[in-house]
Amino acid sequence: MNPIDITSLDDRQLAETVIALCIEVAEEIGCGHKQAIYEKALIAAFREAGLRGDRQVPVQLVYRGTPVGEFLADIIVEERIIMMVRAVRWLTNEEELQLQSILKCSEFRVGLLVNVANPKLEWKGVVDTPGQI
Numbered sequence: 063m064n065p066i067d068i069t070s071l072d073d074r075q076l077a078e079t080v081i082a083l084c085i086e087v088a089e090e091i092g093c094g095h096k097q098a099i100y101e102k103a104l105i106a107a108f109r110e111a112g113l114r115g116d117r118q119v120p121v122q123l124v125y126r127g128t129p130v131g132e133f134l135a136d137i138i139v140e141e142r143i144i145m146m147v148r149a150v151r152w153l154t155n156e157e158e159l160q161l162q163s164i165l166k167c168s169e170f171r172v173g174l175l176v177n178v179a180n181p182k183l184e185w186k187g188v189v190d191t192p193g194q195i
Contacts, residue, residue: 088183097149123167149179165190
């Protein structure tokens with residue numbers, strides 16, 4: 063795969079690229095692995111595509127300008143998208159709400175919740191600012 067020119071991608075295009083790579087990884091390695099295996103495979107796929115991805119990144123959570131804690135992000139892509147990677151039977155509403163809350167309390171505006179445990183990738187995009195994805 064040719065490296066992607068990320069400077070020309072808006073958040074929506076970057077998210078679509080990330081989702082396409084998630085689908086590629088899920089199809090190639092199959093289901094049934096532990097979450098960490100998918101995270102490592104995703105990071106490898108991102109690097110191959112010319113994207114920066116980091117695993118297990120502490121994200122500062124802030125309330126009215128005061129740091130109130132940290133969330134350990136599964137993956138951060140290009141310092142623009144926070145990813146929650148799951149290897150579960152199905153995604154829950156609670157996980158989506160958690161990602162929404164993390165976006166509200168962090169510098170990130172776009173989040174992806176992906177479930178790689180099933181033969182078909184399940185994903186949800188979450189945006190803190192309306193109209194971006």
